[in-house]
Amino acid sequence: MTDTDFTQRFIFDNHDARGELATLEQSYAHVLAKHDYPEPVAILLGELMAAAALLVGSLKFDGLLTLQVRGEGPLSLLVVECSSEREIRGLARYDAGRIEIGATLQELMPSGVLAMTIDPAGGQRYQGLVALDGDSLADCLNAYFASSEQLESRFILHADGRRARGFLLQQLPVAQVPQGEQREASWQHLTTLAQTLSAEELLGLDNITILHRLYHEEQVRLFDAQGVSFSCSCSRERSQNALLSLGEQDVLALLEEQNGQIEMDCQFCNQRYHFSGDDIRRIFGLDHRNDGLSTVH
Incomplete structure (x- = not known):
């Protein structure tokens, strides 16, 4: 494992929730070095890479996870593949002449669709789709899990061309907190605090500092980091x-x-x-x- 590319899981002792943090630098740099991506494209590709790393850390399977976003604008395709061994690669297809600095997701990929595909090593292939209706990739992933997986999830994704970071919260089955209003209040409490995390903090702070800043009044256990690396499966x-x-x-x-x-x-x-x-x-x-x-x- 490198010190720059890893995922790290955490869990709350007094809430039915878990989380994952992802940090990508060297693997992100490898992907960007292969193509001269405009800044808005590089940022979205980094965010999708962070999302894939988070999901591989939270999904229990052996095989390949693919996140693919297609749109009808100047950015026609984003695709990231990440194996259960946390080997990651990604690319984008775009019309450079139509990419403007500061362009938003909806400006770059109108009428877009987000697809998540899981190819287990020894099982049946699964794919889920959701319209790209949110203002960010994180919003679209939140909507995907709410509609396709019926699993309350909150993604926070940021990238700046040098570092890609991701933060994920997911609700767990009933264990610590009873059903009903108390369970909903518990989840809202954790997500409200998570939403105070700024891009500057996520990109600039280490995981321990982030969790202390958000949840210093909670009992949180942070697990060992799992390395992520760039690898291309071509041959x-x-x-x-x-x-x-x-x-x-x-x-x-x-x-x-x-x-x-x-x-x-x-x-x-x-x-x-x-x-x-x-x-x-x-x-x-x-x-x-x-x-x-x-x-x-």
Whole structure:
């Protein structure tokens, strides 16, 4: 684990609630280094990365979590993938000429949709959708959990191009506080205090200080940190499988169009994979045929 990229869970002894804090610096920097993102795009991508890290920390599963936001404005796509091993990557697609400094989420992604997809290692794939109606990604995630999961949740997300931070509160099943008005009052008390947390405080303070500042009158237990790191799952083998899925005839045509060498790029990390005529012959088992494929050195 690095000191700059981690999630950390906390729980209240006298309330039916838990929380998670996420801090991303090096992994955020890796993602931003791959593309020259305008400031508003970089900020939203950092917030979505922080959200993914929070959710991987709170959801108990082995596999891959994907958060994807699509809109009809100058920012058409945000996508972040985070594995249960807390390996994270992300990217954005946008029209640079239409991005204005200080643009809001709704200006950048009108008529947007937020999708959360969970791909368990050995189970059934699950996806939930919610309209991008809020003023922030945090608002949209709050709405998603209220409508899709029936789980009271409060997200606070901030990023500034150097650091991405997230704060999450979630209500737990009845244990410490009885049902009814007392339970609702308990939850409102915790969320009201959380809403006093400013962007400057979340981005600038450590977790212990944040929790003391918000909940110094409560009994809060902070658990060990869990490291997060940037990692891209692309590989030459995956690119080869993508070529196989296209089919022999289409790949041969593509090889001819590209003058005897196919280049495949990973949009997440900008890694390039090159396939020559010999590579294509091997992939499709054409070594025994006189197919006229050229060899590029």
